[in-house]
Amino acid sequence: MRINLLAMLIGILYGTAVAAQTFDYDDVASGRFRPAQLSGIRPMADGEHYTVIRKGNILKYSYAEAKAGEALLPAHDSDTTGLVAVDTLDRATGRRHTVGRQLHIADYAIAPNGALLIADGQRPIYRHSFTTRYLYYDGKHLQPVLADIEATRDAAFTPDGRKIVFSSRNDLYLHDLAQGTTRRITHDGAWNKVINGTTDWVYEEEFGFTQAYAVSPDSRYIAYLRFDESQVPLFEMMRYDGSLYNRAYEFKYPKAGDCNSTVTLHLYDIETERTVRIDTGSDTTQYIPRIGWTPRGELWYETRNRHQNEIVFRRLSVGTFGTPQAEQEVVYRETSPRYIAHETDRSFRWLDKGDRFLVMQESATGWMHLYTGRSGEALRPLTAGKWEVTQIVGNTAEQVYYLSTERSPLERNLYAVDLKGRNKRLLTPDKGFHTVAPGTGMKYYISTFSSAGDPGRVTICNAKGQTVRTVDDNAALRRMADSIRLPHKEFFTFTTERGDTLNGYWIRPADFDPAHRYPCLLTQYSGPGSQSVQNRWKVEWEDVMVQNGCVVVCTDGRGTGYRGEAFKKSTYGQLGRFEVEDQLSTARYMASQPWIDPQRIAIYGWSYGGFMALSCACRGDGLFKAAIAVAPVTSWRFYDTIYSELYNGLPQENPDGYGDNAPLALAPLLRDDRTRLLLIHGTADDNVHFQNSIEMIRALTDAGKEFDVMIYPDQNHSMLPDCTTAVRKRMIRFLSRNL
Incomplete structure (x- = not known):
């Protein structure tokens, strides 16, 4: 972090405000502004303890007591360097010996008897999948397991802890721990x-x-x-x-x-x-x-x-x-007449050993709410209102705990309600964004909270919502952010020319002067059911642009989530029509502000946001001076079945919905004399294929347009494994030159 020492000395000498420290993207990428969080939380069966991954080991903590964590894996010769003692077999001599190894724990599981199954390291396949080496710890010896089988993955204990189910090379296997045998x-x-x-x-x-x-x-x-x-x-x-x-x-x-x-x-x-x-x-x-x-x-x-x-x-x-x-x-x-949104296991669970169930549903009222059900009977609502349940957190025999947007669509709070829909209680009164890791039986839970202006804290609470202890209050991060006058989000709403009210935020420089005209960057994702405008702490590359004298703006247009089914599903069958209209309206709204330079507005997006940035650049008629599209979809015909058909129908039944709004078809509309376009893609993107950008390059070239391209060899959709930082630095430089 760089400090303007001269300005600081002048401020001290003359009693004026100290000039703010500056930061760059290296500071952001290093995690300097990242709030505390617990990694790899697992609730233990006793309901009194939980485990986390820390420094190459698994540590066991008490929910109620502020004790040092107990390392569950054996240290190597009482070593303090974080090495773990692993028993290995010397194949040449047939002898076993103990070595110290630094583990890279990608995942782990705990058996009922306390045994551990460790995924040590990972070789990525796609976004979630990876192969790994497994270690088994029985409380005495930590040793490799399944070592004779290649490409092991997705291993788990059977519920009795006696066997391990796993996959290798597209087949399923069963390993008996007592016998040491493996069955295909x-x-x-x-x-x-x-x-x-x-x-x-x-x-x-x-x-x-x-x-x-x-x-x-x-x-x-x-x-x-x-x-x-x-x-x-x-x-x-x-x-x-x-x-x-x-x-x-x-x-x-x-x-x-x-x-x-x-x-x-x-x-x-x-x-x-x-x-x-x-x-x-x-x-x-x-x-x-x-x-x-x-x-x-x-x-x-x-x-x-x-x-x-x-x-x-x-x-x-x-x-x-x-x-x-x-x-x-x-x-x-x-x-549903349109589609049923994908929900995970956080949206459904069994009650009473399977006699009843909890389910989240939006079809009945147009808002996502919580219901109890029984086979052959009508659902019984537990929640209602023009707000949405976003997750079932946990339940007991008497009540269910859930997160919702009841206080604001930009926030998440934890509530409890009984299984008859009565006695609803707000358990997290702070205004902001809460994520919750439940303990077994919901006697305790871990709450991670932040807001736009506060990095928040990690606390452990009991079932009544009372704080038992604070794990981390982020005090040092809060002091540092205050000392450099880190700009924060300011939330606003505006009404478009069509009468739609959109939620948004802007981030203005710390020394903002309303008499000055600033360049403006629109950042957005805009995908169906998504939400970018949230009251939570987040410092990203866009904040470097703010520090450099730019106003950053984000709005969630039609099609985004947590404002009811009608708003979310309004884009069905015509992806890229209403969302683009709303981002163009945002740009025009910002251009009307007396402190924005209407000739210096840019737009950025990644993935679906890249699709949007391209579409807005082409349809904006020169409204944007610059546009950046990273890993963009350029035709939904190029993207996968499940996602594209969920929101746009089948192309055989809706050809216009796939063709009319595709950036490929919009390429001739780009005003390259007024809008400087940067197209970025990784060649190893298994998700949004490089094909999308190749065909966009063809369409723009055929239309005689000038634009910039940056290709990152062998990088995936997230620009991994090597170029996440390089991409963001390049975007900062591009905007600094063109805004």
């Missing part, structure tokens, strides 16, 4: 053909999970999904990697309107080693995004039709193992 459950896994027990690319990206199996509570059965992706089109992504000859990385990627994997559900009996296929119906185009077990051991699963406007939860009792199909029942069904 499936035998037909093959790259780009069949996947057992883990998800294909599009499920991983859009449904957000990779472990596609679930073990029954009695540890006898394993339910798993099988993906037949043989009919999914093959996509090739070029890799360079500094080699003399480039190579193509091939994987199955279903683009909008094309074939998905055929997904089937199977049940494996660990005792008899027999597998049966569960009858999930005749629709081979449907999705199966969730499988699991009720507390009393009934298998359940969710299906979602290709149009994603109907979801069904079915439950079956294992009963006679060979005939589970005969005992299925529909537990829950929801339909």
Whole structure:
């Protein structure tokens, strides 16, 4: 961090305000402004303790008492350098010896008997998936497990802690810890053909999970999904990697309107080693995004039709193992004239061992709310109002804990309500954004809070919402931010020419002078159901632009979330129409402010935001002096089935919705004499393929337009593994030159 010492001395000598310190993106990237947080939180079964990952070990803490953490993994010779004692086998001599190793814990699990399964390091596959090396700790020895099998991933204990289920090279395996033996459950896994027990690319990206199996509570059965992706089109992504000859990385990627994997559900009996296929119906185009077990051991699963406007939860009792199909029942069904938003397991859970359930739903009232249900009966609402429940945090036999936007759509607060919808209580009164990690049984929970002007704190609270102790109050960060007069978000609303009211914020320089005219940067994402305008602490590259004398502005236009179903789903079938109108309205609104220079307005976005930045640059008729689009979608026909079809329908049924608003079609409209465009993409982007930018370059070139391009070799959608900082520094330089 750089300090203007001369200005400071002058300020001290003459009694004037001390000039603010300055910072650059290196300070932001280093984490200097990042609030405290706990990493890898796991609630322990006793409800009194939790664990976190810290310094290459797993530490156990008491919720109630401020004690030092207890390291669960053995230190190497009482070493204080963070090395962990690992028992290894010398294959040459056959002898075991202990070595000190610095662990890189990517994930871990705790068995009922306290044994630990550690994922040490990770070799990324896609956004969530990775292969790893596993270590097993029985309380005495920490040693490699599954070491003789390549590319292990997605490992988990069976509920009794006696076995480990895992995947390798598209097949599912079972390892017996007592016997030291490994059993192969499936035998037909093959790259780009069949996947057992883990998800294909599009499920991983859009449904957000990779472990596609679930073990029954009695540890006898394993339910798993099988993906037949043989009919999914093959996509090739070029890799360079500094080699003399480039190579193509091939994987199955279903683009909008094309074939998905055929997904089937199977049940494996660990005792008899027999597998049966569960009858999930005749629709081979449907999705199966969730499988699991009720507390009393009934298998359940969710299906979602290709149009994603109907979801069904079915439950079956294992009963006679060979005939589970005969005992299925529909537990829950929801339909929508447009689509049903993707929800995770945070939106559903079983009550009373499976007799009832909790579910979040927006179809009934147009607002996402909480209901209890029972098979064959109408849902009973627990919450109501023109606000939304955003997450089921936890429950007891008497009440449910949830996060909602009741106080403001920009905030999240924790509430409790009983299971009859009465006695609702606000447990987090602070105005801002709360995330909550529940303890087992909800006796305690960990609350992480911040607001736009306050880095907040991490506290442990009891079920009544009372603070038991403060883990970190971010006092040092707060003092540092105050000392440099770090600018903060100021929230506003404005009404567009069409009568829509949008939420927004702006960040103005610390020495803001209303008589001065400032350049303005619009930053946005704008994707369906998203939210960028939030009352929470965040310091990013845009704040460097503020320090450099720019006003940064963000608004959430139509299609974004947490303002009701009508607002969110208004963009259905015409992605890029209303959202672009709203960002253009934002630019015009800012141009009307007396402290904004209307000739120096820019827009930026990444991914969906890149799609928006390109579209706004082309449709803005010179309104923007500069535009930056990073990893943009340039046609939704290039993007995956689940996401594109959820929000835009199938291209075979909605060709205009895919064609009219695509940046590729808008390229001739770019006023390159007034708008300087920078297009940025990584060549190894498995999500929004480099193809998008290649075709945009073609369209702009064919239209005779001038623009700038920056290509990052072998970087993915997040510009990993090497270039996240470089990209942001380049954007800062580009805007500094062109605004």
